[in-house]
Each structure stands twice: as C-alpha cells, then as structure tokens.
Amino acid sequence: QEQLQESGPGLVKPSETLSLTCTVSGVSISGYYWTWIRQPPGKGLEWIGHIYDSGNINYNPSLKSRLAISVDTSKNQFSLKLRSVTAADTAVYFCARALRGTIFGAVIHRIDSWGQGNLVTVSS
C-alpha cells in the first residue's frame, strides 16, 4: 500500500519561496503522475501541477510563472517550489498520485492516492 507524506515549513514570509517535499513509500515513483493540489482554508481544491518521469511537467497557468515541480527518483521524492508568495498562497498543500491515460481520445486522469496535507501559512 503506497503512502505519501508531505514535509516542509508551516510558515513562510511574504515574498519568500514556499518549498515542500513529498516522500513516497510502498511504490516506485516511476510511471505515475506526481501531483500537487492546494486548498485555502474553507475553500475548494486547486490543482497546482504534476510531473511524470522528470521530463513531462504540467503547471496550472495561474501559477506557472512562480512554480517549479521536480522529482528525485533516487529518494522516491518529488518537490514543489512556489516563489514570491503572498497571503493568497496560504493553504493546505496536498501531494498526490494520479493515473493518466486516454480511451478513444478522452483523457483519463484519476487521483487515487493522497498525502494527509500540510498547512502552509504565509505571514510575516
């Protein structure tokens, strides 16, 4: 049974960089889409982006200019860096695993495993 665990600081100052790491256990990190999703307090889910085998990365256009997602297969980890944060970036950040494919051109994209979430507050 795979497990995902986020780690990183719970408090980040405005204008600084938010950095989170997700450690994956119980399954190889190769062959899946490793995903970051966030949820501001009391609000809905927002997909941040995903990475597949280092070379295939998709970012949410609304965050793309500040965002970097990377993977370290030797450590079975993937990471998120979000630059120049503001209070609007305060959220619970989830790491997750997605299964992706197509059937007759229709995209299958199922998020089937999640970390427990890491609350990151942006405040001075």
Added chain:
Amino acid sequence: QSVLTQPPSASGTPGQRVTISCSGSSSNIGSNFVYWYQQLPGTAPKFVIYRNDQRPSEVPDRFSGSKSGTSASLAISGLRSEDEADYYCAAWDDSPSASLYVFGTGTKVTVL
C-alpha cells in the same frame, strides 16, 4: 477560478436521494472523463466515482455518476449520516491556451 460549476450545498434526510450537478464545457467534461471526490472534514479527498460512472469496489452502490454532454451529476441514494461531506467533480481540461486538471467549486452535502 474553477471552470466546473456545482451548487454550493445540497441536503436531505436519512434515506433520501441527493443529486449534485457539475457544469463544464467542451474542453473538459465534454471531451474527457469526469471524476467525483468526497472530502470528509479534516481529511484528504478520495475518489468515489471514476470515468463518469464507475464506482470503486469499496464505495457503496448508493453512489452513482452520470454524464451528458458538458454536464455531469453525482447521486447519493439512501442518504446516511456518514455521507455528510464536501463533494468535488473534476476533469482534465484541454483548452487552446492550457492543459490542466480542473475541480468543481464543491458541494457541501448535509444530512438533516
């Protein structure tokens, strides 16, 4: 900036049927599969419906999904107290300007 629209709330008494709608467009629901996620208070979401209308074996058959054109819906029949949660639809969105996974605005289901 969700592009999938859901009603903010839905409610019913135990045993009733509740239906949640999800409205999208041709670039997401209209051309790709829809997923439904349940988020219990204080926990990470989990999917309850995949590929429009498929239910994982561990999800009760009280949950059902459907899709028609650019809209989808989730129905919960025989409502139970443990179904009280937030529900989100989701789909991959392939618009000319970007490709991303989009979630619905979310619906809070209350069991009266």
